[in-house]
Amino acid sequence: MPTSVAPAARVEPAPAKVNLTLRVLGRRPDGYHELESLVVFAAVGDGLAFMPGRSLGLAVRGPTADAAGDLIDNLVLKAARALIERIEGLKVGRFVLSKRLPVAAGLGGGSTDAAAALRLLARHNRIALDDARLMAAARATGADVPVCLDPQPRMMRGIGEVLSPPWRLPGLPALLINPRVSVATKDVFAALRAPPLAGHRAPGLAEEAWAAQAPSRADVIDFVSRHRNDLEPAAMSLHPAITQALAALRALDGCALARMSGSGASCFGLFDSNRAAAAAARPLRLEHPQWWIRPTVLGR
Numbered sequence: 001m002p003t004s005v006a007p008a009a010r011v012e013p014a015p016a017k018v019n020l021t022l023r024v025l026g027r028r029p030d031g032y033h034e035l036e037s038l039v040v041f042a043a044v045g046d047g048l049a050f051m052p053g054r055s056l057g058l059a060v061r062g063p064t065a066d067a068a069g070d071l072i073d074n075l076v077l078k079a080a081r082a083l084i085e086r087i088e089g090l091k092v093g094r095f096v097l098s099k100r101l102p103v104a105a106g107l108g109g110g111s112t113d114a115a116a117a118l119r120l121l122a123r124h125n126r127i128a129l130d131d132a133r134l135m136a137a138a139r140a141t142g143a144d145v146p147v148c149l150d151p152q153p154r155m156m157r158g159i160g161e162v163l164s165p166p167w168r169l170p171g172l173p174a175l176l177i178n179p180r181v182s183v184a185t186k187d188v189f190a191a192l193r194a195p196p197l198a199g200h201r202a203p204g205l206a207e208e209a210w211a212a213q214a215p216s217r218a219d220v221i222d223f224v225s226r227h228r229n230d231l232e233p234a235a236m237s238l239h240p241a242i243t244q245a246l247a248a249l250r251a252l253d254g255c256a257l258a259r260m261s262g263s264g265a266s267c268f269g270l271f272d273s274n275r276a277a278a279a280a281a282r283p284l285r286l287e288h289p290q291w292w293i294r295p296t297v298l299g300r
Helices: 077-085 109-124 132-141 145-149 184-190 205-210 217-225 232-238 241-248 274-287
Strands: 010-019 023-027 033-052 057-061 093-098 154-158 172-179 258-259 267-270 292-298
Touching: 010 109, 010 172, 023 077, 033 109, 033 172, 077 093, 077 109, 077 132, 093 109, 093 292, 109 132, 132 145, 145 217, 145 232, 172 274, 184 232, 217 258, 217 267, 232 241, 232 258, 241 258, 241 267
Parallel strands: 057 093
Antiparallel strands: 010 033, 023 033, 033 093, 033 154, 033 292, 172 267, 172 292, 258 267
């Protein structure tokens, strides 16, 4: 965290959200798309500090702060205001966001920041994290904020509001990369041209079992290999750099599976060990020094 943050500040991690799978079930009459996505969280992400005070405030710092946009549009403030609207007399303060994740990257950066803000405000006001008003504020802030509120592996459905119980996944050694391309989600969905929503698929046996008993790493990789990201072809048609990033991952020694996260452009590769993921990052950084490349662990 920046050295100017007061020692008494509460600090909350805002881990990157990764869509291991993403199925688009169809377009609803209101224009939104129904999804089904296995979501996990990474050991890398942004960081959010909170200092109690009389008024609400936000400062944004860090290597990707310049790309984060205007403060007035930041989801940290939007989430805080949504909670203020629902809880009379909510005690607030000043946030300092250390922005490390690439922006508009398919890693849920803004959403996970907003969720971290809600957790910080809840603890400061002695509000239980399962308080319905907290979830209502998350839903009012953005479609991906509810799943980030309690960052554990789970299946996300609907437009993000229907969440399964946490899945007991093993840690998945991984390499996250972004070719420094910002992707507008609305453009990807427009290119997808999904048909109208026809119906829903019942939860599979894997979901019922994995909520109770942890699968092996091989089980997870097999599951992910059979459930693709439906947005990947549309995103690649708009941004050829995603095709290049996926090809680069798949060419790495030890990469068991490579996939795009969310609407892109970030991609992940799964490996057998943390050492293998870290070793794979080294030649990739030499070949693409401008890319954002992070070895990490997904799922815990």
